[in-house]
Amino acid sequence: MNAVKLEVFKHLFQAVAEEMGETLKRTSHSPNIKERRDYSCAVFDTDGKIIAQAEHMPVHLGSMPASVAAALEQFVLKPGDTVILNDPYHGGTHLPDVTLVEGVFVEGDDHPVFYVANRAHHADVGGISPGSLPLATEMYQEGLIIPPILLRRQGKMNEDVLKLILRNVRTPDERLGDLSAQLAANQVGARRLLSYIQDHGLNAVQAYAKGLQDYAERVTRSLIQDIPDGYYRFEDFLDDDGQGHHHIAIRVGITIQGDHAMIDFSDSDGQVAGSVNAVRAITVSATFYAFRAVVYEDIPSNEGGFRPLTIVTRPGTVVDATVPAAVAGGNVETSQRIVDVVLGALAQALPEKIPAAGQGTMNNITLGGFDTRKGDRARAFAYYETIGGGAGAGPGWDGAHGVHVHMSNTMNTPIEVLERELPLRIESYRLRRDSGGQGRFRGGDGIVRIYEALTPITVTLLSERREFAPYGLGGGEPGKRGKAKLIPMGSHEPISLPGKWQGTMQTGDRLEIFTPGGGGWGKAD
Secondary structure: OOHHHHHHHHHHHHHHHHHHHHHHHOOOOOOOHOOOOOOOEEEEOOOEEEEEEOOOHHHHHOOOOHHHHHHHHOOOOOOOOEEEEOOOOOOOOOEEEEEEEEEEEEOOOOOOOOEEEEEEOOOOOOOOOOOOOOOOOOOOOOOOOOOOEEEOOOOEEEHHHHHHHHHHHOOHHHHHHHHHHHHHHHHHHHHHHHHHHHOOHOOOOHHHHHHHHHHHHHHHHHHHOOOOOEEEEEEEEEOOOOOOOOOEEEEEEEEEEOOOOEOOOOOOEOOOOOOOOHHHHHHHHHHHHHHHHHHHOOOOOOOHHHEOOOOOOOEEEEOOOOOOOOOOOHHHHHHHHHHHHHHHHHHHOOOOOOOOOOOOOOOOEEEEEEEEHHHHHHHEOOOOOOEEOOOEEEEOOOOOOOOOOOOOOOOOOOOOOHHHHOOOOEEEEEOOOOOOOOOOOOOOOEEEEEEEOOOOOOEEEEEOOOOOOOOOOOOOOOOOOEEEEEEEEOOOEEEEEEEEEEEEEEEEEEEEEEOOOOOEEEEOO
């Protein structure tokens, strides 16, 4: 296969996914998608195997293929068909992540030659609290569950399905706008792929798609061969599940043999009552991300990178949950800890390559209620965001300050947008100085973000690293743990909040969130 053309096609397929993402960003309605860019877009071959994914959300790297597989198991897609789903036990991750899948067809053929898909985090999909990340004890409390069903059939919207979805959410107009943006993104991706087929021919485009998968496999095998053969074990803990279960262990044993790696999580703790359970697709995604992060070469994120990895999980554990376990936090919090344990194990084999732990949490906050500032015209609102923290230091570099780490790659919601769209005032948004771990190279600092409520608001916090600090490596110190405080209006006595908390802010109340710093690397001189 021509090496130059292979590189060209690598960028061409990547460009399809990036253009899909740009369409989704520009046409969406919610700040969570438009500003934070909490979405992912990808291209798949005729067998539903991933070819390329834009550099959007790492947590979607290995879980998007499960969505496409679930869609194709349920339907033989025809031109104009679009499958929608969010069911964590049928291709999804957690309920706010809504995925749309459709086929790409050449004229005169009703069998897809490619598939395109995108996933977007919707700010509300129902459930017992605004934002659909509640402190739940079963999945049915977390929101509307959508198994793989047709949102469009042969180009015509399934209005009954759409009505059912919009009737079960708090902000239907915003949801309709975001779903429309997702449909537009897939259509843009399909058009771009058809233009490649017109320019280069179907056989060539499909051949180079397979060639890119094979290339990713070769590079990943080369990486694994550079890791000394052996068995490497590491464990770390989730603070709690929000339901009274503390110190939840995630354990991994990695066996490196030649150009193959077996990653075994089966000794991890059993699934718990709270929502920190992760479905297997999340564990696969986090593991793939960790191995890919060790590769210095710019390789495409595709099916080939999975081939040298055997990932073992035990059903019924916190890393391979079974129905009806609550899973809202598994996608956002447990995924981070999975990365921490995989990198912790690899650090034993590659001590001069692996960084210390980053903040290890997404510091999830959901807000909702009715904006009463306009009296009779009060409108419902729901908002979700994650907050950055410190990155871990590495052998030769300090950790970055105030960034999203590992499985979260979202942007910051500008204060101006947040205050315009929601009944909130941001009193402070700054770095949390000296929160990174000490060492020869220092961990990055976390963030301080202070919200003031301008109307009564229901709030849910879903966060980690409040008990177990982000670890240092090579003698480096851990980063500071996160914390949160509620200060009622007129009071100077802050109320310390647990990492997982749901309550109400009254008008004038302030919520202070301090995110963790990253771990330090090496002993300080």
